[in-house]
Amino acid sequence: MQNELQVGTNQQVKSRIAVSKNRRKWRKALTISLFVAPAFIIYAIYVIYPIFATFNYSLFEWNGLQAEKTFIGLANYIELFKDQVFWTALQNNFLVVFISVFVQIPLGLVMALMLFAPIRGIKFFSTVYFMPFLMSTVAIGLLWVFMFDPINGTMNQLLRIFGVQKWQVAWLSEESTAMWSVLLVIVWQFAPFYMILFKAGIVGIPEELYEAAQIDGANKWKQFTHITLPLLMPTIVSSSILAIVGSLKTFDLFYIMTGGGPNNTTELMGTYMFKQAFQIFDMGYASTIAFMMFLIAFVVVAIIQVMETQRRKKGGFV
Amino acid sequence: MMVVLKKIPLYILALFLLVFTGYPFLYMVATSLKTQQEFFQAPFSIITSISFENYFSVLEMGLSQYFINSIIVSVVSVVTVVFISALASYPLSRMKFRLNRTLFLLFIAGMMLPIHSTLIPTFMLTQKMGLYDTMLALIGPYIAFSIPISIFILTQFMQEIPQALEDAAKIDGCTHFGVFWRVMLPMLTPALSTVFIYNFIHLWTEFIFALVLISSPEKMTLPLGLQNFYGEFSVNVPGLMAALTLASLPVLLVYFFAQEKVVKGLSGGAVKE
Numbered sequence A: 001m002q003n004e005l006q007v008g009t010n011q012q013v014k015s016r017i018a019v020s021k022n023r024r025k026w027r028k029a030l031t032i033s034l035f036v037a038p039a040f041i042i043y044a045i046y047v048i049y050p051i052f053a054t055f056n057y058s059l060f061e062w063n064g065l066q067a068e069k070t071f072i073g074l075a076n077y078i079e080l081f082k083d084q085v086f087w088t089a090l091q092n093n094f095l096v097v098f099i100s101v102f103v104q105i106p107l108g109l110v111m112a113l114m115l116f117a118p119i120r121g122i123k124f125f126s127t128v129y130f131m132p133f134l135m136s137t138v139a140i141g142l143l144w145v146f147m148f149d150p151i152n153g154t155m156n157q158l159l160r161i162f163g164v165q166k167w168q169v170a171w172l173s174e175e176s177t178a179m180w181s182v183l184l185v186i187v188w189q190f191a192p193f194y195m196i197l198f199k200a201g202i203v204g205i206p207e208e209l210y211e212a213a214q215i216d217g218a219n220k221w222k223q224f225t226h227i228t229l230p231l232l233m234p235t236i237v238s239s240s241i242l243a244i245v246g247s248l249k250t251f252d253l254f255y256i257m258t259g260g261g262p263n264n265t266t267e268l269m270g271t272y273m274f275k276q277a278f279q280i281f282d283m284g285y286a287s288t289i290a291f292m293m294f295l296i297a298f299v300v301v302a303i304i305q306v307m308e309t310q311r312r313k314k315g316g317f318v
Numbered sequence B: 001m002m003v004v005l006k007k008i009p010l011y012i013l014a015l016f017l018l019v020f021t022g023y024p025f026l027y028m029v030a031t032s033l034k035t036q037q038e039f040f041q042a043p044f045s046i047i048t049s050i051s052f053e054n055y056f057s058v059l060e061m062g063l064s065q066y067f068i069n070s071i072i073v074s075v076v077s078v079v080t081v082v083f084i085s086a087l088a089s090y091p092l093s094r095m096k097f098r099l100n101r102t103l104f105l106l107f108i109a110g111m112m113l114p115i116h117s118t119l120i121p122t123f124m125l126t127q128k129m130g131l132y133d134t135m136l137a138l139i140g141p142y143i144a145f146s147i148p149i150s151i152f153i154l155t156q157f158m159q160e161i162p163q164a165l166e167d168a169a170k171i172d173g174c175t176h177f178g179v180f181w182r183v184m185l186p187m188l189t190p191a192l193s194t195v196f197i198y199n200f201i202h203l204w205t206e207f208i209f210a211l212v213l214i215s216s217p218e219k220m221t222l223p224l225g226l227q228n229f230y231g232e233f234s235v236n237v238p239g240l241m242a243a244l245t246l247a248s249l250p251v252l253l254v255y256f257f258a259q260e261k262v263v264k265g266l267s268g269g270a271v272k273e
Helices: A001-059 A074-082 A084-114 A123-135 A137-147 A154-161 A175-203 A207-215 A220-232 A233-248 A252-257 A269-278 A283-316 B002-032 B034-041 B053-096 B101-114 B116-126 B135-159 B163-171 B176-187 B189-204 B208-213 B220-232 B237-259 B257-267
Strands: none
Touching: A001 B101, A001 B116, A001 B135, A001 B176, A001 B220, A074 A084, A074 A283, A084 A123, A084 A175, A084 A233, A084 A269, A084 B002, A123 A175, A123 B002, A123 B237, A123 B257, A137 A154, A137 A252, A137 B002, A137 B237, A154 B189, A175 A233, A175 A252, A175 B002, A175 B176, A175 B208, A175 B257, A207 A220, A220 A233, A220 B237, A233 A283, A233 B116, A252 A269, A269 A283, A269 B116, A269 B237, A283 B034, A283 B116, B002 B237, B053 B101, B053 B135, B053 B176, B053 B189, B053 B220, B053 B237, B116 B135, B116 B208, B135 B189, B163 B176, B176 B189, B189 B208, B189 B237, B189 B257, B208 B220, B220 B237, B237 B257
């Protein structure tokens, strides 16, 4: 009897707990939604929805001016794979990635190491070294357009001073030099950023390691290859990821300095997409390029993620 | 003496890097102080004369309007994005729920996204909403594209705030919003300034959305305005250089006065003290 009674009240208590648990659950869900909603709604409108819409547009023949669209399936994609300019653009994008990883990052490392060199005026040097990264890309592009100017530009004036006039070229309008000229500017703009990342990495290396190495008779170069470099590996990896992802998005500098020319030699996926969309008004085809840009970024990031997990599992560096 | 000699290669490298990074700025400022005639006579000289005439003339030609537009758009976007990202970061970093990880990854994924893959729908949407060629057109995408990095930084910082503080506030009768407002935000001040600086500088220099969503000169932000200037006055090199100098000045000034903060902000929290 007593047992039964107890069971009865237990059940009542349990169901009451269940009700209040349920209510608490709802309240929690509501609280979470209210906190996340403002960010999520704006993000959904301007980031998530457009990606799906871009894919949808890419299946149509459409000029963007009239409402009418013609469904053509994957025809735009087939055309894209046959489009020589797209392949040039893709190649250029990967050249930017390559230069970012193998020129910008090492230069950033050298600049960061300079900030720890036993010389005077470090504060001044570091202030100036970082300045390029603070200018807007448009301003940088315009400034360098004039530095590369065939007649009054710094580059050719410099060559004149050194008496090698025959080397003077119209840097940005010749097919052989245009790409490299813009790449130089990209290095100029972003090396300071990696300098800062490396500076932080170097600060984080314990001083005792160097002291111990010195006692063991390791010279500066040995110290660098055996202590600094291995301990900077996480910074190098994360810098490379930033450089790769950033380079796939490059647009501003090329748009301002060459507009993808001469003769498409500096075309990037971004500049080509922009041309197709807002100059030729082939919105369907432009959406196809845009969606390919998304896919490529997605695949590259996925590969990086897999490699990262592999690396962590192996526990190699880090 | 030997010690000094040994350091000479270091000084040479340091000076080389100094010229590489600094010379373009010198060229820009030096040219902006020349008259057009002086520029064509001696485009390469550092200082021929100093006249600020170019500065006044570019400000009159519309640069001041671009400045005002850029300030409005950047400030409104950044203040909004910092607030709503902090709001979203609170449950994402401190509450357990089923969709937490998915939602977080969804937000973070935006960091790798090329803007181009959203450009056409945003352009269409903006026209449908009747916002095309207004400053409001920019604020939406600016907020949306600043959310990923903001949430990324803020969740990291919020995770580090001790649970005890939150519990204490709850015992004192604080609601979740109370905890957020009275405990989280004050503790987050350094992270908020990082996010503020990062986003502000990025939006101050943003170009492609402005290029696509704005067409009339009186609505243009600085980067777009500069490009517009270039199209119209490409012959007037000193004038253009004055415009570039003026446009770069605000960020540079802030940098000179608060170097540590700017560097920390721009590295997006990657540099922690």
